[in-house]
Amino acid sequence: MTEQTDQETLEAVILRLVQQRGVGKSICPSEVARVWAPCEWRAAMPAVRTTACALADAGLIVITQKGRVVDGRTARGPIRLTLPGSS
Numbered sequence: 001m002t003e004q005t006d007q008e009t010l011e012a013v014i015l016r017l018v019q020q021r022g023v024g025k026s027i028c029p030s031e032v033a034r035v036w037a038p039c040e041w042r043a044a045m046p047a048v049r050t051t052a053c054a055l056a057d058a059g060l061i062v063i064t065q066k067g068r069v070v071d072g073r074t075a076r077g078p079i080r081l082t083l084p085g086s087s
Contacts, residue, residue, distance in 0.1 A: 007051065009036065010036055010047060010048065010051045011054075011055060013032055013035050014048070014051060014052060014055060014061065014081060015055070015060060015061070017031060017032055017035065017081075018061055018081055018082060019083065023085060025082065026064060026080035026081060026082035027080065027081050027082070028078070028080060029048045029049055029052060029079060029081060030045065030048075032048045032052075032081070033045050033048045036048065049072055049079070052072055052079075052081055053071075053072040053073055059084060061081050061082065061083065061084070062081075062082050062084050063075065063079050063080070063081060064079065064080045064081075064082060065077065065078065065080070
């Protein structure tokens, strides 16, 4: 797999999981990592966060922390991913 294909696959996993969870609900980035790279999910976390930030920039998802919308690049600690209009 190329890096571009990996990125597209990761984006698809994030979008699928937030859509499956539905409006008003959120997912943990670790859920994405466990689907995308089950054997090395901890190592995949930085890629998941980076991709989530790009999707948030595009308006496709929202990143929250303690119920508030945050910038995933500067947020420290646990974040959640949700659909726009959910927060």
